[in-house]
Structure formats: structure tokens, C-alpha cells
Amino acid sequence: MARWEPNARERLVRAAIDLFAEQGYDATTVNEIAERAGGLTKTTFFRHFSDKREVLYAGQELHGRIVSDAIGGAPDSATPLQMVASAVDELAAVFTEDRREMAGKLRKVIAESAELQERAAFKRAALVGAMTAALRERRVPELVAELAAELGTRAFYGAFGRWAVAEDPRTLVEHARQAFGELRAAMSELE
Incomplete structure (x- = not known):
């Protein structure tokens, strides 16, 4: 080449x-x-x-813009969790099937390096920050925005981990929706 x-x-x-x-x-x-x-x-x-x-973190800025734009474009009637779920869907849609094998390799590489794990934590925090800021722009109270963003990020990364190693044909979007549903169900068990 x-x-x-x-x-x-x-x-x-x-x-x-x-x-x-x-x-x-x-x-x-x-x-x-x-x-x-x-x-x-x-x-x-x-x-x-x-x-x-x-x-290994190429595209991080793009990911932040994707979630910010999705939250900003959500209907006025959407709840903070609905806005975040929409953002997670939009972000997950970027990861097409041709990236699955690469995602699995990436996860293994990161798991074997403390330096990369530290950088991955920074990337995760940046995604939470982007969602939180977008929710605050929508006048969502700070604590609610932070919690919704944390849940959305947790759903995305949980889904990404499953998708990267999964042998089933489901897309990352489908995995993300399942992970988000599991988190919502777990929240109902808290009280």
C-alpha cells in the first residue's frame, strides 16, 4: 500500500x-x-x-459529539434517561459489525496494560462528562444529569464488552438496549 x-x-x-x-x-x-x-x-x-x-482512543472527540448531539436533539418530552438512552443508541450505531473483531482485540490489549486501563478510565469519564454537559444544557438538574450520564455510560460499556466477544448476531445497539434495560430493572430493586 x-x-x-x-x-x-x-x-x-x-x-x-x-x-x-x-x-x-x-x-x-x-x-x-x-x-x-x-x-x-x-x-x-x-x-x-x-x-x-x-x-487506541481515536474517535473520542467524535463520541462526545455524538452523545451531545443526540441528547440535544431529543424531544422536549423525553426524560433524562430517555435522552441518554437515545445517545447510547446513536453512539452504539457507530460501531458496525466490521469493528467487532477489532473491539475484542482492543479489550484484551487494554486489560493487559495498567497504562491503557488508566487512559480508558479517562475516556469513560470524558463520555460521562459529555452526556452530563448536554443534559445540563437541557436544564436537567446537575445530580440527575450526572446519574443519568453514569448509567448511560455504564450501559454502553457493558454492552460493548458483551458485543466485542459475543458470537450472536445482535448489533451493539441491541446489546446497549438490553444493558440499559437491565440497569433500569436493577434501579427498581434499590428501594
């Missing part, structure tokens, strides 16, 4: 995840990632990512 071909960012992400899964995060170099991505250079890598850790 020539260096000038399109989708360099996506190719770098896929190459990094494959290499991290094969030889470990710490053992993989930026040069190896760039080469695996079709003969790209280290310079090209650094045009897209600040370091090799960040390649």
Missing part, C-alpha cells in the same frame, strides 16, 4: 491494535505500527496521534 493512499488514520488504528494484540503494547513501536499500516512513516503517525497510546 502506498503512503499516499487514503484512510491513513484508520489504517494506523487497525495496525496498532493488531500489533498490540500480537506482541503486546509495550513491545510495539511507532515505526512498526506505521510500517504495518501500509508502509507509512513515523512522521505520518505523529501527524495523527501524539503517541502510541492515543491511537
Whole structure:
């Protein structure tokens, strides 16, 4: 593959995840990632990512915009949980079937690295923050917004974990709806 071909960012992400899964995060170099991505250079890598850790979190800003836009576009009659459920659906829809195998690899790579687990926690907190801010824009009280955002994020990540390793044909959206339903049922057991 020539260096000038399109989708360099996506190719770098896929190459990094494959290499991290094969030889470990710490053992993989930026040069190896760039080469695996079709003969790209280290310079090209650094045009897209600040370091090799960040390649695993590509799209984080996009995810925040997706949930914010979904919450902002929810009907006025929607409850905070309905707004968040809609946002989780929109975010889950981004993860198409062709990304499932990569998602499974990504989860394993993160589970094997304390550094990546820390970064994953930051990403999760950013998603909660994006949902909370969008709910606050809709004049949802702070505590309600925070709780709804935490539940939505928990539903998304629970669903993502199932979907990444699942052998059933359900989409991430379907897994997310199931996870959200389970959380709602669990909440009813709290009192």
C-alpha cells in the first residue's frame, strides 16, 4: 500500500491494535505500527496521534459529539434517561459489525496494560462528562444529569464488552438496549 493512499488514520488504528494484540503494547513501536499500516512513516503517525497510546482512543472527540448531539436533539418530552438512552443508541450505531473483531482485540490489549486501563478510565469519564454537559444544557438538574450520564455510560460499556466477544448476531445497539434495560430493572430493586 502506498503512503499516499487514503484512510491513513484508520489504517494506523487497525495496525496498532493488531500489533498490540500480537506482541503486546509495550513491545510495539511507532515505526512498526506505521510500517504495518501500509508502509507509512513515523512522521505520518505523529501527524495523527501524539503517541502510541492515543491511537487506541481515536474517535473520542467524535463520541462526545455524538452523545451531545443526540441528547440535544431529543424531544422536549423525553426524560433524562430517555435522552441518554437515545445517545447510547446513536453512539452504539457507530460501531458496525466490521469493528467487532477489532473491539475484542482492543479489550484484551487494554486489560493487559495498567497504562491503557488508566487512559480508558479517562475516556469513560470524558463520555460521562459529555452526556452530563448536554443534559445540563437541557436544564436537567446537575445530580440527575450526572446519574443519568453514569448509567448511560455504564450501559454502553457493558454492552460493548458483551458485543466485542459475543458470537450472536445482535448489533451493539441491541446489546446497549438490553444493558440499559437491565440497569433500569436493577434501579427498581434499590428501594
